[in-house]
Amino acid sequence: MNAMHMDQLDLNLLMVFDAIYQEGSVTKAAHKLGLTQSAMSHSLNRLRAYFDDPLFVKIGPRMEPTSKAAGMCEAVTDVVSTVRNRIVMSAGFNPAKARRVFTLNVTDMGELVFLPALLARFKKIAPECSLRTLQAPIEQIDGLLASGEIDLALGSIRAAPEGLYQQRLFPSTFVIMASTRNKELGDTLSREQFESMQHIVVSLTGRTSESYDKVLEEQGLHRRIAVVTPHFLMVPLLIDRHPDLLATVPRELAEVFGRFGVVRHFEPPLPVPPFQLSQYWHARFHSDPAIVWLRELVKDTFKSYPDVAV
Incomplete structure (x- = not known):
């Protein structure tokens, strides 16, 4: 690459290249860099003209690198990482003026x-x-x-x-969330009720052994599990549709949805340590x-x- 050609390479274009490679999407890359969609598309066109290659092509839902771009990815990532971690880092950060x-x-x-x-x-x-x-x-x-x-x-x-x-x-602490339409429950929740009713469990992996509330089993409580979900916000909706279910959730979630009159919450039947x-x-x-x-x-x-x- 001769000096004149090197002078035509804008370092910001490497940031664009890296963002598209990481995100697999021009739109997501634009959002990551704080650019408009049109600015990102213009930068990609400049990259394509500079390297005389499409660089990224649409395959299914993602923008995938061409063979030429794939051969450049590691080097570009190294350059971008060096700029971010060793050069930009030393310049400080001004939140009032930053776009990030x-x-x-x-x-x-x-x-x-x-x-x-x-x-x-x-x-x-x-x-x-x-x-x-x-x-x-x-x-x-x-x-x-x-x-x-x-x-x-x-x-x-x-x-x-x-x-x-x-x-x-x-x-934070855990509480037991129940439907306001569950008439079998009074003002408190007994251990017998807790262990006899069916439960919703939240686990990102789908394994109950790795659930957010496995501390209950560690305290000796047993549950009849009806459904496992990775989404906390799905829990109040399931309880509203199935009033016979219970769920152990962070207190904040129960209090937020309790304002809508759909659910209420109880203290656990045994002391549970905070997290x-x-x-x-x-x-x-x-x-x-x-x-x-x-x-x-x-x-x-x-x-x-x-x-x-x-």
Whole structure:
């Protein structure tokens, strides 16, 4: 590659290349970089002209790299990573002027807790930045944090991968959620009722041994499981359609849906220890000014939870 041709390569185009490769979508890549759809398409056309190759072609739902692009992916990722982690990092982070998409790995229940308050802070402090959420399996979180595809993981990860940094945010507790139309239940829930009724269990993996509320079995309680789902927000809907079911959920979920008069909640029939909500990040980005800012914002926003201003 001669010097003149090298001068025509805009480093921002490599960021575009990397984002499309990582996301498999021009639209998602544009959102990740904080660009409009037209700006992203224009950048992709410039890349195609520069390399004289389509680079990415539509195959099914994804944009897949051509053979030429596939041969470049590792090198481009290395360059982008170096720029982000060693050059941009040293320049600091100004949230008032920055344009960036921050990606959080969080469950749908976590979205209910974290997003309203964080979005309110972003509007005031970082108006040109935005939030995106993913819900990745636990076994993928370490790799996603290491690659920078997610910036923070928020929630309660009982078996967090070794090597991740973590910081406690606030504790929460479990309650038992039931339908307001279940007339068999009085003001309290007995152990006999708990163990005789059927239950909904939330587990990202689909295995009850890895459910969020397996602490119940650890306390000696037994459940008749009717359904296992990876979605917390599905639980109140199932209970509304099937009033004979119970579910053990974080108190925040029960209180939010309790306002609609569809469900109510009980304390567990045996004392259940609280669990911690934390934030997790990778060592590669421990000193990244943008991620440091994000971590401090999360910590500050939820330091007085549940009395969080939105």
